[in-house]
Amino acid sequence: xxxxxxxxxxxxxxxxxxxxxxxxxxxxxxxxxxxxxxxxxxxxxxxxxxxxxxxxxxxxxxxxxxxxxxxxxxxxxxxxxxxxxxxxxxxxxxxxxxxxxxxxxxxxxxxx
Amino acid sequence: xxxxxxxxxxxxxxxxxxxxxxxxxxxxxxxxxxxxxxxxxxxxxxxxxxxxxxxxxxxxxxxxxxxxxxxxxxxxxxxxxxxxxxxxxxxxxxxxxxxxxxxxxxxxxxxxxxxx
Numbered sequence: 001x002x003x004x005x006x007x008x009x010x011x012x013x014x015x016x017x018x019x020x021x022x023x024x025x026x027x028x029x030x031x032x033x034x035x036x037x038x039x040x041x042x043x044x045x046x047x048x049x050x051x052x053x054x055x056x057x058x059x060x061x062x063x064x065x066x067x068x069x070x071x072x073x074x075x076x077x078x079x080x081x082x083x084x085x086x087x088x089x090x091x092x093x094x095x096x097x098x099x100x101x102x103x104x105x106x107x108x109x110x111x112x
Numbered sequence: 113x114x115x116x117x118x119x120x121x122x123x124x125x126x127x128x129x130x131x132x133x134x135x136x137x138x139x140x141x142x143x144x145x146x147x148x149x150x151x152x153x154x155x156x157x158x159x160x161x162x163x164x165x166x167x168x169x170x171x172x173x174x175x176x177x178x179x180x181x182x183x184x185x186x187x188x189x190x191x192x193x194x195x196x197x198x199x200x201x202x203x204x205x206x207x208x209x210x211x212x213x214x215x216x217x218x219x220x221x222x223x224x225x226x227x228x
Contacts, residue, residue, distance in 0.1 A: 041221055042116075042220050042221035043155070043203060043205075044219070045216050045219075098145070100147075104154055
């Protein structure tokens with residue numbers, strides 16, 4: 001079945017860029033998503049990318065997709081304390097499949 | 113911005129009891145979903161629902177579980193005869209169209225279910 005993997009922890013100094021990585025196994029993935037979960041809160045959609053794109057930029061967020069290596073990354077520029085959260089990568093495939101398959105989540109900690 | 117709302121935020125139930133988790137999806141959305149996240153584990157898909165019927169369910173979603181859209185706004189998940197291992201955060205989500213058409217799922221804040 002589909003699998004999505006992420007490293008569990010990332011620590012970054014305030015003002016630096018954060019890069020959160022994700023790998024997936026499903027070669028039929030069509031859309032890949034990044035969700036943010038702050039403590040006690042739900043899953044907030046940050047951004048998503050269609051599989052025929054290599055890159056998508058949205059203000060401080062840049063998503064890079066390497067479809068050949070099945071690797072997705074989320075870069076957060078000028079990381080702020082408010083960016084502290086768990087970031088989930090998720091994918092969905094195109095066989096009429098509606099479910100999202102999530103990664104383990106990466107806990108991003110900002111060092112002042 | 114429209115939101116998915118879930119109630120209650122925390123539900124404590126005795127093992128063996130039935131529990132109903134409630135969700136109000138975003139008003140113009142047509143596809144509804146339930147996921148769960150056991151503490152320390154991944155978010156797992158349970159079921160998707162469209163046009164008043166289940167469109168897909170995972171192997172977790174057995175006869176103990178059921179979903180319903182009792183009126184034009186609510187979407188509920190019923191868990192019969194709860195077990196200790198049902199303790200988890202349950203998330204409701206909705207989307208305008210099928211995922212394959214690029215419409216993302218929007219999630220509620222979740223209901224934390226604790227089975228004693």
